[in-house]
Amino acid sequence: MSTRTAGSLRTYLITRVVLFVPQVLVILTIVFVLMRVAPGDPVTVALGGQRSPEQLAQLRAAAGYDRSIFVQYWEYISGIVRFDLGTTIVDSRPVTQIFKVNGGATLTLTSSALVIALLIGVPLGLIAGRVRDTGLDAGLRVFGILTYAAPVFFLGLIFQLVFARNLGWLPSSSQASPLVLARVPSETNIFLVDALLAGDSAAFWNGVQHLILPALTLGLLLSGVFMRIVRINLIQTLRSDYVEAARARGVSEGNVVIRHAFRNALVPFVTILGLQVALLLGGAILTEQTFNWNGIGSQLVRYLDSRDYVAVQGIITLVALAVVTASLLIDIINAIIDPRVRY
Amino acid sequence: MRTRRFRAAAALAAAGALVLAACGGDDEEPADANGAANGDDADVEEPTSELPIVLGTTDTVTNVDPAGAYDKPSWNIAYNVYQRLLAVPLGETDPQPDAAESCDWVDDTTYSCTLKSGLLFSDGSELTAENVVHSIERQKAIEHESGGWELLATIESVEATDESTVVFNLSTADATLPYILTTAAASIVPMSYPADALQPNDQAFGSGPYTIESFDVTQQIQLGINANYSGDRPLNNSGVLLQFYQQESALKQAIEEGEVMIAYRSLSVTDIADLEENGADRGVNVVVGEGTEINYMVLQVSREPFDEPAVRQAIAQIIDRDAIAESVYRGTVTPLYGPVPEGVAGHVPSFQEQYGEPDVAAAEQILADAGVETPVSFDLWWMPDRYGAEIGDMYGEIERQLEDSGLFDVTLEQLSWGQYSTVFSDGSMDAFDLGWFPDFPDASNYIVPFFHTENFLNYGYSNDEMDQLIEVIRTDTDQDARVAAIEDATRIVAEEAPIIQLWQRDQIAAVRDGVTGVEETLDPSFIFYYNMVSGVEE
């Protein structure tokens, strides 16, 4: 790392941002191909049934699928540039509207799940790595595996049963009670923020109560993953040269662990965070379904059930864009805090 | 997207009740300005709660513009937001004035209504005869694919002869016009609604007791009180909040936790059984109302394999409705053996008479006699989000019954209602499930829309004898002759088995302690009048 300078950081950032465009283009192309690659076309897939060739031709023409694939591709891509992803078939909503209205719910769920996962996963990972190969380590690892092995809908179901139905501590579904939802005006479409904007602390608290179970369910899933990464990173760091060197210099073991190892174990962890965006969103689909959470995942399921391929394609496109953007942001942050990333 | 043959069938649907043709303006049934609409006259003043009534549902609302929907959940909002000229009061069967002062026949094909004066839309504009003309004309101009406008098929023209008088000119004599005018298809909309396009849902408003305050079909619809409402319906609450749930289990949890005060359509059989047994401990009661919903399987008569009557008969011979009612629905539905449900005049268990007990050997014989090669394969479609999740189990059961016979090879396909509702009539499905809520409680409503050559299902069924019977059903003033014709038609249905009826059931809702009025509104009209409900906040 002898030649690392501020200049290379700038070069890296520029390269990274410039490369974002082709990266997005590739992923959009993949989504496009995916939706068209099925034998036939989405119209046939979506509607199924036995239609006469004339009927099908008519439907395809109506959907614009009778035109050249390149024209369609161009329309798709240029539509995205204009932030126009078409209008859903079933309820004539602009696809972008789905994100505007339902995106906030998903954002609330995923970000709070992420916080919970960090709060649980990182300390446990550090502990497990510190005491590796002991009974405690084994126990923590089994816990980590267990949180991962329990499907979110199973875990969610157990939580609903225990905390909502049997103990009655927390509500089991939705973002807030219907009456509370109705009284808070939608400004940002993020319920908790809206409640704060409205200065309605009771509504805010109601929203928090509703958030706890779904966020915990999704957070636990992720926490096991985080724990594992942190643990391995710590073990590797503890055996690295500079930690050895610090030990050799006579730095106390406690200081070695806290001042050198922990910090260095966590930095590469930030890198991995970018990859977890996809995991979070995948898990969110099931969590939203389990907790009647009105986010993107629920909408995706709703439109899939109606075989609304316009909506499905639009949602996938936007999710893919979100993932790529998130990983860009994380890479940038990461490059700034971790010099090793910039080559 | 899809081309659709013009169909007068839906209008025929309403055409049955000739003997009930006496309407609001008649001598024997004097119009009452203070109206008996909705049976409110006997009501003691109910406590009006400050907070809106919260009603949870798994239903899907499409459009609340009456020109853009022909489904119960959407219509139900229309019934609460708009006025119609006439309405069938709760617990009754005859149309009575709603927005009209009185209505009367001028001659066989001319019908005239006088409007009440001083009716206002929620935006303050006046409701005049022009509005009625506008409402009907835009229905027919838009011709929305949901098909509600077809109910108005016999109306050739409408004119406003003065501010408060509107005259309907019919293309043929149609004594059921008063009934048609009670449906949401004839809702009276403001002049500001575009003549050739739908009004956006969040901008819809009418002159009914409620007005839409916010509209998000994925989450909730808020209805507030229309301050300008001057009709006769009592207002027992200060607003209604419709909360949508994707899953029946979530709806059940919501009512148990007190998040919603009413759960109406649909709770699963398991949920209802649990609530009936243990609901009281959690402050929930199950309310059962009159009303006959039926469910049936349509066979695509127009092409293979169901163009061969023997194939249809073989299915009718095999299907075990008792097993469905017991094993799938655990007794919450009653097996239905004919097109007209039990409890409606003209009911005949014609399938039972024709086929007796389920009998695979007999089915095999039917197919063998007709020289049909077995197994016969076909796609069978159902929707998970319209008539309850048990529909899936029911078709699992039917698939098993049919395939165990070795005579059929069934492929199940599912599609949600949003899309299903627009494709079932385009002939693409070999066989498909549907349910029916009567537009009005008369046997004709279970025969005419389905079995006339011009039927709303577009499934290719046509039978001259049936068409003649339907003519009698539509026009004969002798009730006995009508019932006899209905019974004959029922027997033909069993013989030909173009549609196989499966079950019928009552309306069910779950309500929190302290909620009143739900029982009253669960009447055979299948309209949930929100204004009837009042709730005490716990």
Place this chain on the structure above:
Amino acid sequence: MATVTQPMPGPGRTPVKGSTRVVRLLRGIARPYRNSHGVGRFMLVTGTVLVVLMLLTAVFAPLIATFGFSQVAGADGQRFMNHAEPGAEHIFGTTTQGFDVFSRVVWGARTAVTVVLLALAFSLFLGVLLGLIAGFVGRWVDRVLVMVMDALFALPALLLAIVVAFLLSEYVGGGASTAALAITAVYVPQYFRVVRAATVSAKEQTYVEAARAMGARPATIMFRYLLTNVIQSVPVIATLNAADAILTLAGLGFLGYGIQPTEAAEWGYDLQRAVSDTGAGIWWTGLYPGLAIVLLVMGLTLMGEGLNETMNPAIRVRRLIPISMPELTAAQRTKAAQVPERDRPGQDRPVDTGGEDRNSREPGSGETGKGGAA
């Protein structure tokens, strides 16, 4: 201690006889168990026991299950009760449809194992093939494949699986093969990644250079030398991915895009149907399929992690943080930037750390695979 690079077949080794081969195979399988100790051994053994039990259940499902997976009546024609409590006749009770829960769970094991094996076979085949090609051929082929795989990887796994299942359902039907193909789409990029990186580093190895110098055809090199080398990093990933695939399958089933209930018993679908039951105090319909998923996934994960720890010394071998890097060519630099953090090691690190690179990545790729986990 076995390292990955140890058993590399040298060029010109004489073919071993059949029996020796079996012995060597058995020895190879036993090696991780003999070499493991402590927590690693505990995990490996526990995991293996769980997985073997599930495999046996799957294989002998017809013998173990008391009834068929969609059987609703006993041999006497008497229909089962709906929601019967666990008892003598139905030890796990019956479902809302009157199915025997125990039998559904047992048959579900067969479904899960079938789908996962199919998916593993498909994705291994595709992933390894494409990875070898990309790594060996390099140039634009490599770049295009990497870009495509990266894009696939960026999509949430469950989302990808759902969409593929949705698109295929009309043509392939709602059976095990649709589910397997949907899951395949999720895991191809992972195998591709690992195999490609390993290939890139392995092809620089002396013995490959030697073979090339001796005039071996590219195909020979690719399959004879690289494949055998590369394939050794697969068991760990395969095991972890299998765990993940079980969860993806269950997720598909839970959402209703998996296997149709009449075609096979599937745990995710059963759990979805059990949601209503749970609210009504009927616990047995959801508990058992749920536990089955948890046990199988845990077994596979324990086994995978145990294997990882035993076979891959990265975690125990002193790991050097590379201080000096070989000069990057412009193309490599671009690639490195394009493929942040995932593909770098194989390319940029000193060649002789190839083995370690794989290892250091494996936990990561296992982890990220959990996108589908959900």
